[in-house]
Amino acid sequence: MTRLSRGLPAEWLVFSVIVVDLVGFGIVIPILPFMSPMLGGDEVDVALVIAIYSLGAGIVGPFWGGLSDRIGRKRVLMICLFGGGMSYVLLGAANQLWMLYAARGFGGLMAGSLPVASALMADVSKPERRAKAMGLVGTAFGLGLILGPVIGGLLAGPGDSFLLPGLFAAAMSLLSVLLAGVVLPNDKPRNTSAPLFRKESGKERLLVFLHQRKALLLVAQYALHTCAVSSAIYLSPLWLAALQGWGPQEIGVLFGLVGLAMILVQGASIDWLTRRFGLLNVLSAGACIFAVSLIATWVVSGELSRAFVIFTAFTGATCCLPVLNTIASSIVVSAERGRMMGATALAASIGRVVGPLATGVVLMTLGYPASWLFVALPVIGLLLWSRRAAQRYSGPGGLEPAVVVSDGH
Numbered sequence: 001m002t003r004l005s006r007g008l009p010a011e012w013l014v015f016s017v018i019v020v021d022l023v024g025f026g027i028v029i030p031i032l033p034f035m036s037p038m039l040g041g042d043e044v045d046v047a048l049v050i051a052i053y054s055l056g057a058g059i060v061g062p063f064w065g066g067l068s069d070r071i072g073r074k075r076v077l078m079i080c081l082f083g084g085g086m087s088y089v090l091l092g093a094a095n096q097l098w099m100l101y102a103a104r105g106f107g108g109l110m111a112g113s114l115p116v117a118s119a120l121m122a123d124v125s126k127p128e129r130r131a132k133a134m135g136l137v138g139t140a141f142g143l144g145l146i147l148g149p150v151i152g153g154l155l156a157g158p159g160d161s162f163l164l165p166g167l168f169a170a171a172m173s174l175l176s177v178l179l180a181g182v183v184l185p186n187d188k189p190r191n192t193s194a195p196l197f198r199k200e201s202g203k204e205r206l207l208v209f210l211h212q213r214k215a216l217l218l219v220a221q222y223a224l225h226t227c228a229v230s231s232a233i234y235l236s237p238l239w240l241a242a243l244q245g246w247g248p249q250e251i252g253v254l255f256g257l258v259g260l261a262m263i264l265v266q267g268a269s270i271d272w273l274t275r276r277f278g279l280l281n282v283l284s285a286g287a288c289i290f291a292v293s294l295i296a297t298w299v300v301s302g303e304l305s306r307a308f309v310i311f312t313a314f315t316g317a318t319c320c321l322p323v324l325n326t327i328a329s330s331i332v333v334s335a336e337r338g339r340m341m342g343a344t345a346l347a348a349s350i351g352r353v354v355g356p357l358a359t360g361v362v363l364m365t366l367g368y369p370a371s372w373l374f375v376a377l378p379v380i381g382l383l384l385w386s387r388r389a390a391q392r393y394s395g396p397g398g399l400e401p402a403v404v405v406s407d408g409h
Helices: 010-027 032-038 043-071 073-093 097-109 113-124 127-156 163-183 202-212 216-244 248-277 279-296 303-317 320-330 334-366 368-387 389-393
Strands: none
Touching: 010 073, 010 113, 010 127, 010 163, 032 043, 032 097, 043 073, 043 097, 043 113, 043 334, 073 097, 073 113, 073 163, 113 127, 113 320, 113 334, 127 163, 127 248, 127 320, 202 216, 202 334, 216 248, 216 279, 216 303, 216 320, 216 334, 216 368, 248 279, 248 303, 248 320, 279 303, 279 320, 279 368, 279 389, 303 320, 320 334, 334 368, 368 389
């Protein structure tokens, strides 16, 4: 750490690395839908290019998390950030459709920075500040959602070349590598006795790990939540374009406002809300607002009303993830935190792959009202879990790391 960084809270040092990386990630959001057609693809290719990244991230999420337990968070974080930067270079240089698929697939395989950074954020924060620390991760997402797409759209210009946005995104990732190396503290491995490879399958190891810590249902909520969020992100522009004639500019402004709401809720309010009302009450309220807003799409009319229910839906959704991260990072010991956050990243990636694809099928066969109801169903499932099974986390010691029989560490 430098002399300057020693005077800053550790949570803000991790935040600075995450936000720079996510601005780079956000840059490619507005250009991806246009790259496939330019390279000879169609709408199906657009969906698959988006899905292949999430699929890759889900496959390797537990690996990167477990590796960070073994060799240290900082080292793994820098590896993933560097690999992500190289994927953006490949993306910008793609001049054939297969190169676009390869770039996004490689980017997904290197997408361990967020779960590892989330585990590091939990490591450096005190238990009573953990909800606020996880809110900072959401704030980084908000900043990336606001700044990244705007920068990407400006750099893409008329859309005849995407090299410049790709190179700029790569530069942001490489800057985050440098930032991580300079400002982050050197952490020590937390689980050095664990072998890097074992005879049993990774799936079996992961299921045993989650079962012993009674976290299977908890991790399932990440799949439900991201399934709904990714489906809403997919459906909202199509719905507003069909009913209101909105284009990319209007959609961009709306998502910019959503990013601002993420910053205000997760960065400025989540700590106070969870301390005032409790983790599970905040989770329930967020899920309720999310679900009601989705169902309200059936009855609202007019441009402002429709935009408002989309805004409130995402605002409710943004309350949920910091609470889930707080619970997941608190019920395991520090030596297992990377593995746990890797498992949640896997579940979230499953939701991001399944959600838009399934919603697209419903949309083509049954139309928008049924699609919105379909998106609301996993949110209702999350709400029911928060009021029933999750109550085990609300009692005294509910968020204490579980003491379990060794599973071979």
